[in-house]
Amino acid sequence: MKVIVLKVKGKENLEELDDVIEAGHTFNRGLGGWQMPKDARPGDLAIWYAASPDQDYRAYGWVSGVPCKPEGQAVKYYGTVAGVRSLIPVSRTKVAAASGFNETGVGQLAETVRDRVDDFLLAVGFPRRFVAAREVISAEVASVLR
Numbered sequence: 001m002k003v004i005v006l007k008v009k010g011k012e013n014l015e016e017l018d019d020v021i022e023a024g025h026t027f028n029r030g031l032g033g034w035q036m037p038k039d040a041r042p043g044d045l046a047i048w049y050a051a052s053p054d055q056d057y058r059a060y061g062w063v064s065g066v067p068c069k070p071e072g073q074a075v076k077y078y079g080t081v082a083g084v085r086s087l088i089p090v091s092r093t094k095v096a097a098a099s100g101f102n103e104t105g106v107g108q109l110a111e112t113v114r115d116r117v118d119d120f121l122l123a124v125g126f127p128r129r130f131v132a133a134r135e136v137i138s139a140e141v142a143s144v145l146r
Helices: 010-023 092-099 117-124 128-145
Strands: 003-008 034-036 045-050 056-063 077-079 081-091 111-113
Touching: 003 010, 003 034, 003 056, 003 117, 010 045, 010 056, 010 081, 045 081, 056 092, 056 128, 081 092, 081 117, 092 117, 117 128
Parallel strands: 003 045
Antiparallel strands: 003 111, 034 077, 045 056, 056 081
8 A cells, every 4th residue: 555645736726625525535627536646556545735825734535546647648647536534734844754754845746655654644643543554444445446
């Protein structure tokens, strides 16, 4: 299971994220979901990071489809997320201090948390029980999505 950080940029994206949280899933809207790494797979955990204005982590859900590259896109892939829930917002600096993830800055595209994943998840606010069982939960989610 991968942990993927999806980006929210600007007021329009923040409003869309609010709609996604309310609906519990992403919307297609012609792009095939939300921009994410091309190697994301169903059952991976997606966590939204709002770059501006607050620089905090806001929501999570489960990747529910294999990302695809829309026609005309050079680099970006888009995929769907289900089971979206809000998080108690937590600042990037707090998460970076606890996990080392994005300590010196944040990239423009979605990215995968590769190191100290447990520390990252705990810093974002997931309980220890969830962190310990995340692989089992991910496998179950992937199985349901199939």
